[in-house]
Amino acid sequence: MKIELRFYATLIKYAEKNKIPQFSTVEIEEGTTIASLLNKFNIPEKDVHIIIINGRNADSKQVLQDGDRVALFPPVGGG
Amino acid sequence: MSKIIRVNLTKKEVKLEDVSKEYDGLGGRGFTSAVVAAEVNPLCHPLGEENKLVIAPGLLGGTNCPNSGRVSFGAKSPLTGGIKESNVGGTLGVRLAKLQIAGIIIEGKAKDGESYVLLVNKDGATLKPSNELKNELVYNAVEKLRAKYGEKVAIACIGPAGEAKMAAANISVTDIDGVPTRQAGRGGLGAVMGSKGIKAIVVDGTDAPGVNIKDKDSFNKAAKVFADTLKKDSISGEGLPLYGTAILINILNEAGALPTKNFSSGRFEEANNISGETMREIILKRKGNPTHPCSPGCIIDCSNVYKLEDGTEITGGFEYESIWALGANCGIGDLDIVARLNRLCDDIGLDTIEMGDTIGVAMEAGIISFGDGEGAINLLKEAEKGSPLGKIVGSGCTCLGKVYGIERVPQVKGQGMPAYDPRATKGTGVTYATSPMGADHTAGYVIAMEIAGCGGKVDPLDPKGKADLSKAFQVATAATDCTGLCLFVAFATLTNERANPAVVDMLNAMYGLKLTGDDVTKLGKKVLQTERDFNKRVGFTKAHDRLPLFMTKEKLPPHNTVFDVSNEDLDSVHED
Numbered sequence A: 001m002k003i004e005l006r007f008y009a010t011l012i013k014y015a016e017k018n019k020i021p022q023f024s025t026v027e028i029e030e031g032t033t034i035a036s037l038l039n040k041f042n043i044p045e046k047d048v049h050i051i052i053i054n055g056r057n058a059d060s061k062q063v064l065q066d067g068d069r070v071a072l073f074p075p076v077g078g079g
Numbered sequence B: 001m002s003k004i005i006r007v008n009l010t011k012k013e014v015k016l017e018d019v020s021k022e023y024d025g026l027g028g029r030g031f032t033s034a035v036v037a038a039e040v041n042p043l044c045h046p047l048g049e050e051n052k053l054v055i056a057p058g059l060l061g062g063t064n065c066p067n068s069g070r071v072s073f074g075a076k077s078p079l080t081g082g083i084k085e086s087n088v089g090g091t092l093g094v095r096l097a098k099l100q101i102a103g104i105i106i107e108g109k110a111k112d113g114e115s116y117v118l119l120v121n122k123d124g125a126t127l128k129p130s131n132e133l134k135n136e137l138v139y140n141a142v143e144k145l146r147a148k149y150g151e152k153v154a155i156a157c158i159g160p161a162g163e164a165k166m167a168a169a170n171i172s173v174t175d176i177d178g179v180p181t182r183q184a185g186r187g188g189l190g191a192v193m194g195s196k197g198i199k200a201i202v203v204d205g206t207d208a209p210g211v212n213i214k215d216k217d218s219f220n221k222a223a224k225v226f227a228d229t230l231k232k233d234s235i236s237g238e239g240l241p242l243y244g245t246a247i248l249i250n251i252l253n254e255a256g257a258l259p260t261k262n263f264s265s266g267r268f269e270e271a272n273n274i275s276g277e278t279m280r281e282i283i284l285k286r287k288g289n290p291t292h293p294c295s296p297g298c299i300i301d302c303s304n305v306y307k308l309e310d311g312t313e314i315t316g317g318f319e320y321e322s323i324w325a326l327g328a329n330c331g332i333g334d335l336d337i338v339a340r341l342n343r344l345c346d347d348i349g350l351d352t353i354e355m356g357d358t359i360g361v362a363m364e365a366g367i368i369s370f371g372d373g374e375g376a377i378n379l380l381k382e383a384e385k386g387s388p389l390g391k392i393v394g395s396g397c398t399c400l401g402k403v404y405g406i407e408r409v410p411q412v413k414g415q416g417m418p419a420y421d422p423r424a425t426k427g428t429g430v431t432y433a434t435s436p437m438g439a440d441h442t443a444g445y446v447i448a449m450e451i452a453g454c455g456g457k458v459d460p461l462d463p464k465g466k467a468d469l470s471k472a473f474q475v476a477t478a479a480t481d482c483t484g485l486c487l488f489v490a491f492a493t494l495t496n497e498r499a500n501p502a503v504v505d506m507l508n509a510m511y512g513l514k515l516t517g518d519d520v521t522k523l524g525k526k527v528l529q530t531e532r533d534f535n536k537r538v539g540f541t542k543a544h545d546r547l548p549l550f551m552t553k554e555k556l557p558p559h560n561t562v563f564d565v566s567n568e569d570l571d572s573v574h575e576d
């Protein structure tokens, strides 16, 4: 199945390391969790502070569904 | 000994006063709100002789405590009709504090057509006629004032909008480079300054005595701890310096809470084009500066200097709020156009948030269409000219909505909403509804938890518990606004248990006090009570602590959610 993977701020470097665009459609297996997705792309979990799936806050245990929009953020704030 | 400068424009009189018992120990917002509540007739016209413009540095201003340079402006607001405090960085607060000035109170009213500069220095203050600056754009006026009074002076200046007494007029303050990039934006305080006949306040800090600190060693120790917590925090130590506050564009967009095209969607297709990440790339390519402190002693450096392709320095302090307002909310996805709009607002002296809301409503009204950057530029130029349409634009979104018969106006108490759709960030919605300031994100920044997950994560779409959270944030913010600390220290104070005690230690060391954390909370509550009480005397009731009804009915995509915090919950915010 396919998901949309979106890298932001300092995490954009992991898109570059994986030689994929900042916004990519990637192929994953059924039952993939966020944790295993991060692992697959060699992204250290401690660098990912906020995970937003389809606009909702998620944690690394969440199992991904076909067509999910997954956004990864380091700590961000402002005002 | 700290002094108060009292300036009366009717009598053309300047007095230096001792700080009365009533105002002693107050700083920043605590000072401005106390003076407005005590001295301003709540029923006065905001542009009349009886209103007062009050200016005060924070309690820690002028010290080596990092990020303590904010200065508060307060008055009865021409935009909301209620009490208003708007604070800003730059160099003004630090200069005033070092001159040992607890506050400036500007009262009375000059005759129509008169224009003055208030010059403040170590000997006190004087009024200087300044007819040559009339209707001058802010950047030009500041350049002329620096040529006359020296490069190092701090300046607060209004533009043509303030002089024309438009309700969305701001007060611009110079940053560490002497550029007027910092705006006390909200609530139309520039119009109050204009109504008094003051074009600019120039503060010359030469031979300033500096601040008195009772116990310097303890102070310095606590300041070091505090600095360390700011530097170690991943938001204030890394995210903000790298990307500025515009780092929020993408995350609010992902969360479905970035108000787009006059609050009709929570997602903007072109969000990434105007994001902090894109801005940093552009700035680096054009040799601007992506990491800039607006104020002496700032160690977070969220500000920036933005250049156009040809190298012209078009704007600075290019922030999330402004970029959202003039970008996503107007459907404009070109950062250079947004930068030009930002510069126009700063030059004419108009609040960027209010202008983004107003242009959004103008687009909804069909005056121009969504995404029309040149059209937006022209609307602001009308305001600069002072044409009838321009005056309507410069009076804010509520006024424009009324004139054009538009129901969907994103405002509370007449003030346009900032960059978080309250239907998708409900705690922030509670703050918009219940803050004495009108729709204001800084008054209780629940976004820290709803979006940034800072100090705990909460679901932004869930209405439960949001009233309590907003209340806690509003109280903490009111206290912070008394200290002169920039609100962005909150990311450290929310997550590092050493940060808040360090602030209390500094206050105690400076003033020889024995405050506890609880006392600081009490201070925040007292400021809010003072402000609520003033608004009550103006005639505000619970009915004013509500969002526009359309936001409780019209579903916001992509979550298709409405604002559903109950009225009982909203009313609980200010019950004790």
Ligand code: SF4
Pocket: B067, B089, B090, B292, B293, B294, B295, B298, B299, B300, B301, B302, B303, B486, B487, B488
């Ligand atoms: S963090 Fe930003 S707003 Fe605060 S003082 Fe520094 S540059 Fe100014």
